[in-house]
Amino acid sequence: MSRAFLIVMDSVGIGGAPDADRFFNDGVPDTGANTVGHIAQACAAGKAEDGRSGLLRLPALDALGLGAAVKLASGDEAPGLDAQPQGLWGAATEVSPGKDTPSGHWELAGVPVPWEWHYFPDHENSFPPDLVAKACRIAGTEGILGNCHASGTNIIEELGDEHIRTGWPICYTSADSVFQIAAHEEHFGLDRLLKLCEGLAPTLHAMKVGRVIARPFVGENGQFTRTPNRRDFAIPAPSPTLLDWAYDAGRVTHAIGKIGDIFSHRGITHLHKGKGDADLADHLIRLADEAEEGSFTFANLVEFDSLYGHRRDVSGYARALEWFDGRAAEFMARLRPGDLAIFTADHGNDPTWTGTDHTREHVPVLGYAPGQGSRAVGQVGYVDLAASIAAHLGIPAQGPGKSFL
Numbered sequence: 001m002s003r004a005f006l007i008v009m010d011s012v013g014i015g016g017a018p019d020a021d022r023f024f025n026d027g028v029p030d031t032g033a034n035t036v037g038h039i040a041q042a043c044a045a046g047k048a049e050d051g052r053s054g055l056l057r058l059p060a061l062d063a064l065g066l067g068a069a070v071k072l073a074s075g076d077e078a079p080g081l082d083a084q085p086q087g088l089w090g091a092a093t094e095v096s097p098g099k100d101t102p103s104g105h106w107e108l109a110g111v112p113v114p115w116e117w118h119y120f121p122d123h124e125n126s127f128p129p130d131l132v133a134k135a136c137r138i139a140g141t142e143g144i145l146g147n148c149h150a151s152g153t154n155i156i157e158e159l160g161d162e163h164i165r166t167g168w169p170i171c172y173t174s175a176d177s178v179f180q181i182a183a184h185e186e187h188f189g190l191d192r193l194l195k196l197c198e199g200l201a202p203t204l205h206a207m208k209v210g211r212v213i214a215r216p217f218v219g220e221n222g223q224f225t226r227t228p229n230r231r232d233f234a235i236p237a238p239s240p241t242l243l244d245w246a247y248d249a250g251r252v253t254h255a256i257g258k259i260g261d262i263f264s265h266r267g268i269t270h271l272h273k274g275k276g277d278a279d280l281a282d283h284l285i286r287l288a289d290e291a292e293e294g295s296f297t298f299a300n301l302v303e304f305d306s307l308y309g310h311r312r313d314v315s316g317y318a319r320a321l322e323w324f325d326g327r328a329a330e331f332m333a334r335l336r337p338g339d340l341a342i343f344t345a346d347h348g349n350d351p352t353w354t355g356t357d358h359t360r361e362h363v364p365v366l367g368y369a370p371g372q373g374s375r376a377v378g379q380v381g382y383v384d385l386a387a388s389i390a391a392h393l394g395i396p397a398q399g400p401g402k403s404f405l
Contacts, residue, residue, distance in 0.1 A: 013348020013361025015074025065089025104346025110399030309349025
């Protein structure tokens with residue numbers, strides 16, 4: 001039986017989506033954002049020399065058609081990405097009304113978001129008093145810290161010492177539909193943090209806030225680092241997803257990284273977590289050898305987004321792409337005849353763009369099947385990836401997508 005692997009390179013967009021003018025970063029529309037294209041251009045211009053040098057080098061992904069996909073999606077050249085495509089390649093466009101993790105992943109799994117997400121647009125005093133009061137009741141504190149838009153790494157540097165002194169949780173949001181809570185694993189307690197997030201989740205989900213995110217950290221005296229024990233409490237998808245389709249058809253499903261949290265742990269046989277993308281890539285490569293016949297593996301590698309996109313670190317993003325390209329080559333070398341692997345993304349996060357939030361972009365569709373040649377699929381929808389994987393696995397598709405296989 002055929003196996004399928006869907007690998008989401010979190011935030012690796014390839015050019016502004018048709019509706020990018022409706023999405024903003026610090027008041028600037030996302031029209032013209034291009035995560036991969038602008039990183040490649042910065043590398044070519046010598047502006048991404050921290051820990052690496054020269055043109056962006058992604059031989060494995062470019063051989064599948066990454067450079068061609070960037071040009072298809074944006075019309076832009078991506079210096080260094082000019083290989084003749086040897087895989088299945090194209091670009092995908094999202095219709096869900098968001099540029100966030102749940103919207104992108106759900107739609108890639110065949111379920112566009114049918115509602116408008118709730119956001120907290122005020123940059124200061126972001127949360128309504130009744131929500132703050134409920135957080136305090138559950139946490140057993142007299143108040144919260146933060147209550148604003150913030151970078152997760154910056155806010156623990158700014159408020160970590162006060163958090164330890166007061167015992168109050170640090171609550172913050174962003175341009176995404178999220179309520180994030182940072183707390184010290186030892187001084188506040190990891191279990192207490194998770195119970196706080198779990199207790200708030202039903203209220204926030206009823207408001208159509210996409211995720212409540214626990215952001216534990218450790219350290220002392222202003223020197224704080226986040227830990228791998230992040231947990232997302234996501235609103236459940238409104239209808240069965242590709243994971244459910246495969247699971248209900250009797251197939252084994254593997255979820256790598258934060259896929260379990262994004263899909264509320266529905267339709268998942270085995271969950272594979274790690275301290276970072278290095279561990280997650282190890283899981284992916286191992287499953288190329290070990291995943292069962294007829295199985296479906298769904299992976300998310302988050303550090304492109306969390307460590308480099310939001311921090312607007314062009315060199316770091318380029319280093320991460322080049323590192324993963326090598327791991328992707330190892331993974332593809334282990335695939336068997338009959339397998340299908342598709343590399344894609346859930347949104348953009350152009351590190352050259354204004355602001356610190358996601359960017360509304362097309363995403364790459366890069367497919368590899370051992371023994372199969374080059375094929376351009378053109379412009380497709382996110383939902384078409386789910387339909388195509390279902391067709392490859394020989395299971396019924398329940399969403400609106402159409403297979404491009």
